[in-house]
Amino acid sequence: MHAIPLSVQLGILVGLLALSGLFSMSETTMMAANRFRLRHLAQSGHRGAQKAIALLDNTDKMLGVILLGNNLVNAAAATLVSVIALQLFGEEKWALGAGTLIITFAILVFSEITPKIIGATYADRLAPIIAYILTPLLRICYPIIWFVNLFAAAILRMLGLSLRPSAEASRLSPEELRSLVLESSNVIPKKHQAILGSLFDLNAITVEDMMTPRGNIEILDIEQEWEAVHQQLMTSHHSRLPVCRGSLDHLVGILPVRRLLSGVGSTEFDESALLAQVQPAYYIPAGTAVFSQLSFFQENRQRIGFVIDEYGEILGLLTLEDIIEEIVGDFTTSGTGTDNDLEWDEDGSIVVEGARPLRDLNRMLDLDFPLDGPKTLNGLILEHFQDIPEADVSLKLNNIAVEILQTQNRSVVTARIYRPVTPETPDSLYKEPVT
Numbered sequence: 001m002h003a004i005p006l007s008v009q010l011g012i013l014v015g016l017l018a019l020s021g022l023f024s025m026s027e028t029t030m031m032a033a034n035r036f037r038l039r040h041l042a043q044s045g046h047r048g049a050q051k052a053i054a055l056l057d058n059t060d061k062m063l064g065v066i067l068l069g070n071n072l073v074n075a076a077a078a079t080l081v082s083v084i085a086l087q088l089f090g091e092e093k094w095a096l097g098a099g100t101l102i103i104t105f106a107i108l109v110f111s112e113i114t115p116k117i118i119g120a121t122y123a124d125r126l127a128p129i130i131a132y133i134l135t136p137l138l139r140i141c142y143p144i145i146w147f148v149n150l151f152a153a154a155i156l157r158m159l160g161l162s163l164r165p166s167a168e169a170s171r172l173s174p175e176e177l178r179s180l181v182l183e184s185s186n187v188i189p190k191k192h193q194a195i196l197g198s199l200f201d202l203n204a205i206t207v208e209d210m211m212t213p214r215g216n217i218e219i220l221d222i223e224q225e226w227e228a229v230h231q232q233l234m235t236s237h238h239s240r241l242p243v244c245r246g247s248l249d250h251l252v253g254i255l256p257v258r259r260l261l262s263g264v265g266s267t268e269f270d271e272s273a274l275l276a277q278v279q280p281a282y283y284i285p286a287g288t289a290v291f292s293q294l295s296f297f298q299e300n301r302q303r304i305g306f307v308i309d310e311y312g313e314i315l316g317l318l319t320l321e322d323i324i325e326e327i328v329g330d331f332t333t334s335g336t337g338t339d340n341d342l343e344w345d346e347d348g349s350i351v352v353e354g355a356r357p358l359r360d361l362n363r364m365l366d367l368d369f370p371l372d373g374p375k376t377l378n379g380l381i382l383e384h385f386q387d388i389p390e391a392d393v394s395l396k397l398n399n400i401a402v403e404i405l406q407t408q409n410r411s412v413v414t415a416r417i418y419r420p421v422t423p424e425t426p427d428s429l430y431k432e433p434v435t
Contacts, residue, residue, distance in 0.1 A: 009084055016077040020111035023070035026130045028119035030055060030062060033127035041128070048128025051135050060152065064145035065138045074111070078103050198327045202291035207284050209359055209375060210326060211307045211316030215411070216355050219244050220255060222271060229274075233257060240304055243278050248314045253278040254304060283308050286315055294323050348419040351405065354378035354412030365417070370398055377402075378412040 035056060041049035055062040081103040082096060089095035119126060138145065177200070188196070220241040222229060233241075236257055243252040255278050260269075282305040284293060297303065303320040342364040344350055352361065356377050358369040374380045380397055381389060381404065388410050394403045401418040 006084070006087065009080060009087075013077060013080050013084070016073050016080065017106055017111050020070055020073045020077065020107060021115035022133075023066050023073065024112050025115035025119040025126070026134060027063065027066045027070070028116040029123045029126045029130055030066075030134075032120045032123035034124050037124055038127060046128060048131050051131035052127045055131055055134055055138070060149055061138060061142075061145050062134060064149055064152075065134060065141050068141060068144060068148070069137065074107060077107065195328055199291075202294065202323075202326070203289050205290050205359075206286065207288045207290060207293050207305075207307050207318050208286045208315065209357070209371065210290055210322050211318045211375075212322075213316045213355060213376060214248060214314055217242060217248065217317050219248060221246060222252070222274065226271070229271075230269075233260060242281070242306075242317070243274075248306075251281055251306070251314065253281050255279075281306055284318060286310075290323055290326065293318070294320075297323070344419055349416050350419075351414055351416050352377065354381070354415055361417070365419075367400055367417070367420070368398055369400065377415060381412050381415070 030052070033052065033056075035053070038049045038052050038056070042053045078100070081099045085095040085099035218236065218238060218241065220229065220232060220236075220243045222243060223245050239256065239258055241255045241257055242248065243255045244250050245252065252275070255274065259277055260274070282300065282302045284296075284305040284307050286307050286309050288296075293305075297305070297320050305318050307315045307318055309315055342350060342352065342361070344365065350365065354377050357375055358371055358377060358380060359375075361367050361377065362369055362371070369377075369380060374383050381395070381402065384395060384397060389404050389407060389412065391404055391407050394401065396402070400420055403416040403418070404412055405416055406413040
């Protein structure tokens, strides 16, 4: 070694530090790279991404070659520094100590921290490039890596750990995927982001959360006077009507109203002609997830179904349009007497129907009514009082002030909701109800 000029030794030392930095950067880059982005590039034919994915699928071997190279280079650098110190200062103990401190500082700054910061910052860009370096190194050093991994695998087995994570562990959960979508606002338009977010919610809610309650369903009672039936068919704004005898407890089926428009005015149009057009009813168990029901609608070629409880009693009505609007937002024309959009009045309150679903109120007014019990505001109020409330009574539901304005037939018809006080709510926009 004394025959080698000092300048060459210093040059070799710099080269060893650079190699150590390369291995350190490789380790951080490969572990920090976005695997989903790499898989997309690999599927598009990107050779570097394909090699990177192959390395990441064998993490134990990839880390083995990186750490093998890094430790060999660092050991060689430390030895070379000791040789240079002895050559310059002789057998002085302080020289060896100083050399140790210098090489530690150099490795820490130039071969560890700086390269790893670069690797973490530009991981997705560097991973396909580094894969071209690591792949041939792994082939060359494979026997050594295999031998070393025998001991690593034995230690992992003693600790009850697996050498490679299961496929399930590397998959994203729905919650993680939802967070990924919400954090991608710079590449996904806001409207598309809202649609994707709604899709994730479909598995968390049931048809009972979205259905039109039984009391709000317009029915065609063929037990009434025929003139009344005829008038209802002419004036109904629904394209399909449930046909029953007396009530929904005696449901006959679903009538596609549009098919009868041309024949309603005919003198030959009677009950038998109407019943000939009635289609069988489609029933949905109350606990069915909305996303599953969307698939069932498609498989059974249905667009409307009646939600039933465990005893077969009809609870409400769900349509394909209800699910689509839950995904993309309201787009159909509102029915008579209904309002799709809700906005706070200037005094910080709003009058709503008691039959309004709590999910709609939470979404449109940014409220926090509980959803694990009753589905409508009327149901929540009745549950709170455990009795039939009277008008002009105020209460707080989950810290939200509600004033009952009108009751009829054992239910709340209308109520006034007051905007909850928040740090962002000006005092001028909040009015406490009079109890």
